[in-house]
Amino acid sequence: MMLMENVYTFGSSAQLVGILTDTTSHLSSDDTPIILLLNPGLLHRVGPFRLHVDLARELSGLGFPVFRFDLSGIGDSNNHKDSRSREEHILSDIQEAMDFLSSRKGIHNFVVMGLCTGADNAHKISLRDERISGAVFLDGYCYPTAGFYLRRYARVFNPREWWRFMIKIFLNITSERNYASDVHDAREENYYWRLPPKQKTERELKLLVDRGVKLLYIFSGLMINYKGQFASCFKSVDFGSQLQVEFFNEAEHLYPVIADRKKLIGTISDWLLANYVGS
Amino acid sequence: MAQSAMDTAVLLCPPLALEYIRTHWSLRRLADQLSRAGFHVLRFDYFGTGDSAGQSSAGTVARWQDDIRSAANELLNLSGKRFLSIVGLRAGGALAATTEGLDTKDLVLWDPIISGQSYIKELRRIHDSKLKIYNRVRHQPISKTNHELLGFPFPPTMQDSIEQIDLLAGFLNNAKNVFVFSSGTIEELPQLQKVLQMRGAKFTGEIIDDVGNWGKPSSLYDTFLPTAIVTAIVNALVRK
Numbered sequence: 001m002m003l004m005e006n007v008y009t010f011g012s013s014a015q016l017v018g019i020l021t022d023t024t025s026h027l028s029s030d031d032t033p034i035i036l037l038l039n040p041g042l043l044h045r046v047g048p049f050r051l052h053v054d055l056a057r058e059l060s061g062l063g064f065p066v067f068r069f070d071l072s073g074i075g076d077s078n079n080h081k082d083s084r085s086r087e088e089h090i091l092s093d094i095q096e097a098m099d100f101l102s103s104r105k106g107i108h109n110f111v112v113m114g115l116c117t118g119a120d121n122a123h124k125i126s127l128r129d130e131r132i133s134g135a136v137f138l139d140g141y142c143y144p145t146a147g148f149y150l151r152r153y154a155r156v157f158n159p160r161e162w163w164r165f166m167i168k169i170f171l172n173i174t175s176e177r178n179y180a181s182d183v184h185d186a187r188e189e190n191y192y193w194r195l196p197p198k199q200k201t202e203r204e205l206k207l208l209v210d211r212g213v214k215l216l217y218i219f220s221g222l223m224i225n226y227k228g229q230f231a232s233c234f235k236s237v238d239f240g241s242q243l244q245v246e247f248f249n250e251a252e253h254l255y256p257v258i259a260d261r262k263k264l265i266g267t268i269s270d271w272l273l274a275n276y277v278g279s
Numbered sequence: 280m281a282q283s284a285m286d287t288a289v290l291l292c293p294p295l296a297l298e299y300i301r302t303h304w305s306l307r308r309l310a311d312q313l314s315r316a317g318f319h320v321l322r323f324d325y326f327g328t329g330d331s332a333g334q335s336s337a338g339t340v341a342r343w344q345d346d347i348r349s350a351a352n353e354l355l356n357l358s359g360k361r362f363l364s365i366v367g368l369r370a371g372g373a374l375a376a377t378t379e380g381l382d383t384k385d386l387v388l389w390d391p392i393i394s395g396q397s398y399i400k401e402l403r404r405i406h407d408s409k410l411k412i413y414n415r416v417r418h419q420p421i422s423k424t425n426h427e428l429l430g431f432p433f434p435p436t437m438q439d440s441i442e443q444i445d446l447l448a449g450f451l452n453n454a455k456n457v458f459v460f461s462s463g464t465i466e467e468l469p470q471l472q473k474v475l476q477m478r479g480a481k482f483t484g485e486i487i488d489d490v491g492n493w494g495k496p497s498s499l500y501d502t503f504l505p506t507a508i509v510t511a512i513v514n515a516l517v518r519k
Contacts, residue, residue, distance in 0.1 A: 003332060019330055042502055044303050046329050049430040053330065076307060221416055250417040254500065256430035257413060257421055 003057060010100040016093055017076040018069025019045060020101070021056040025063035033133055033276060034107050035059055036097060037068040038114035038121050040138075040254070044075030048115070048254040051261055058265050064272055065105065069097055071121075087124070094125045102131075109133050111214075111272070114140075116253065120193045126213055127204055134214040134275060136268055139223045139253060143198045145232045151225045198233070205237045215243045216271045218264065220251040244271055287384060288319040288360040289516060290351050292371030295338075296402075296431040298493070299328055301503045302368055309366065312513045319358035323350045325374075336432035340395075340440035344378040351381055364516055365454070367391065369493065370398065373444050379451045386454035387512050390491055393467045395444030401494050402428045408496045429499070447474055458515050459484040460508050462491030487511055 004022040009015050023032075037052045039045065045068040046053055056066035070077035071093045080089050094112070102108050111134035114122035119140035126135045195201075208215065217230055224230065227247035246267055251260040291306050293299050310320040325343040327333035351363055364385040367375035372391030375381070392398040406428045414420040426434050433441075443449075447470050457480050459468065468484050475482045489507040492498035 005330075005332075007330075042304070043300060046300060046303070048300065049297070050300075050329070050335055054335075075303065250419075252413060256409070258427055258430065258432060259421070 003060075008100065008104075011072075011077075011093065011096045013082060014072040014078045014080045014089075014093070016069060016072060016078070016096065017045075018067050018097060018100075019056075021060040021066045021068075023060040023063050023065050025061060029063075030107075031109060031276070032063060032065070032107070033109040033111045034101050034105065035064050035066040035272070036094065036110055036112045037066060038094070038112065038118035039071050039074045040115040040118045042074055045070050049256060049258075049261065051115075051255060051264075054261065055265050055268065058269060059272065062269055062273060063277065064111075065107070067097060067101055090121055091125055091128055094121065095129055098129065098131055111135065111276075113268070114138065117193045123201075123204070126208055130211065132213065134216070134272075135208075136216045136218070136271070138218050138264075139220055140217055141195060141201050142217070142219065142223050142230050143195065143201075143233045145229055147232055148225055148229055202234060202236055205234060205239075209237060209239055209242055213242065214275050215239070216246070216268070217244070218246045218248065218267060220253050220255070221249045222253040225249070285317070286360055287362040287364050287516075288321070288354045288358040289313050290347070290354050290363060290365045290375075291320060291322045292347060292365060292367035292375045293322070293324065293329070294369035294371050295325075295328065296335075296433075297429045297499065298369050299324075301500070303329075305503050305505050305509065306368065309509050309512060312509060313516065316513055316517050318364075318516065319354065319360060321350060321354040321357075334432075336434050336437070339437055340374065340377075340444065343374050347375060347378050348380055365452075366512055366516075370441075373398075373446060376446050376452050377444055377449050381452055383452055383454040385456045385458065385516055386452055387458045387460065387515060389460050389508060389512065390462055390493065391446065391459065391465075392444065393446045393465065393471065395441040398444070399428075399433075399438055399442055402433075405429060405494065405496045405499070409499070446471060450474055450478070453478075454480060456481045456483070458512075460511050460515075461486050462489045462505070462508065483515070485511065 002024070004024065006020050008018050008020060010018065037045070037047065037056065040048060052068045056068055059066050072089050073079040098110055108131050110132050112122045112125055112132050113136035115138035119137040122135050122137055123140060126132045224247060227245065230245045248260060248263065251257070255261045255264055291310060293306055294302055306322055310322050313320045323346070324331040325338060325346045327335055327338035355363060362384040363382060365375045365381070365383055366387040366389060367373070368389040370392050372388035373395065375386060376388060376391070407423065409429065410421055410423065426432060447467060457475050459465070459471070464486060472482045472484060487507045489505045490503060492501070
């Protein structure tokens with residue numbers, strides 16, 4: 001299938017840059033949403049390990065147009081010159097992307113997707129803008145539960161964990177240029193946003209569910225330590241059939257392993273097909 | 280506007296794979312500063328990298344060198360300038376230095392890869408150390424493969440072509456002035472200087488205290504925000 005990608009600049013108070021990967025698939029219809037890919041942290045629109053490019057091209061082949069763009073001050077987009085807060089800039093950037101795409105493509109239905117700070121921004125824009133009918137959160141909001149702590153501290157009774165701990169201490173003592181120091185920060189690097197209070201998130205999730213927003217949460221081993229943690233965490237929210245949670249416990253936060261990225265792209269593709277084509 | 284900027288356009292050649300992602304912002308910053316100094320500047324992505332067409336596994340050195348020639352022609356056509364200068368970062372420097380048919384005025388190599396073999400060897404060393412870390416939480420460990428390095432596919436054809444790069448034996452760019460700005464010591468610098476002087480090029484090499492840490496696994500995902508080297512590059516091109 002021929003790839004149709006075009007670069008656009010848009011935005012009223014800052015020049016923003018985005019790339020639309022369009023689709024010629026017969027699966028696409030008037031109701032098909034445009035998928036918006038948000039920046040993870042400071043990484044530009046290509047995404048970690050080119051994830052966003054691969055994802056955009058895969059999804060366009062399935063019939064979904066994808067817009068990957070740089071928020072103001074990131075990648076090739078310019079900074080705003082006004083004094084609004086960073087959060088206001090980001091949310092208005094995303095809304096301007098939707099306005100631009102609506103006027104260009106006549107589509108008013110969007111699915112927003114983000115990893116890390118992108119998930120944080122995806123949550124906030126989903127609340128603000130009713131054009132968003134679905135959201136994909138990669139390491140989005142989740143909170144520790146009793147089950148989380150139980151699994152975390154049960155590790156101390158595992159001889160294998162003790163052995164790892166001893167090796168780590170040994171390496172730290174004996175090796176000046178050791179790579180063991182990467183162990184603890186490999187799962188924390190590029191992870192800077194703070195969780196809002198749990199009750200606030202609960203209230204907001206209820207609002208999204210009431211509005212009919214479809215939700216896909218995919219967690220790496222960074223945020224949670226068992227698949228049921230999200231459901232256990234938000235027991236008070238009746239998600240009905242609008243929620244899917246996946247736990248890739250062996251994957252790293254930024255998906256540096258090709259096989260993990262393929263699995264991630266496959267899961268997102270299946271979810272979109274099930275929720276926007278199969279229904 | 281500096282005299283050199285009146286007749287010269289600058290092409291920026293990015294690194295490959297993970298280093299491309301890490302350095303995107305710094306090359307944008309360099310482009311902005313060169314533009315403020317009056318230069319027309321073009322940044323681009325090679326085939327199979329960044330926003331460009333092609334799968335990440337599909338590139339080879341020959342293809343990327345073709346891309347550099349295409350980008351150079353495009354830049355000169357668009358800007359209407361007579362002369363071309365090139366700045367290449369890491370593998371971008373090696374690719375620009377080994378590309379034939381580029382009539383280059385100034386070539387700036389920023390922390391360049393001198394030997395493709397050493398580069399692949401270093402990527403493999405960092406990849407293996409990362410793999411050990413990833414495998415600590417995996418029930419089914421990721422097996423070592425020669426075709427994936429630090430999250431990117433490096434199939435044999437790509438790897439072989441990179442391993443052929445040797446700036447000491449195959450410096451084909453005919454630049455009249457070659458600058459090497461490095462954040463750390465480059466062992467082969469004296470040899471490179473000799474090779475270039477024998478070709479009649481004017482050589483300037485400088486170690487500048489700035490960020491780099493290319494071989495350090497824990498710095499892989501660090502934001503790359505150089506300042507001193509960016510300033511040195513702009514000054515070098517403006518002075519010429």
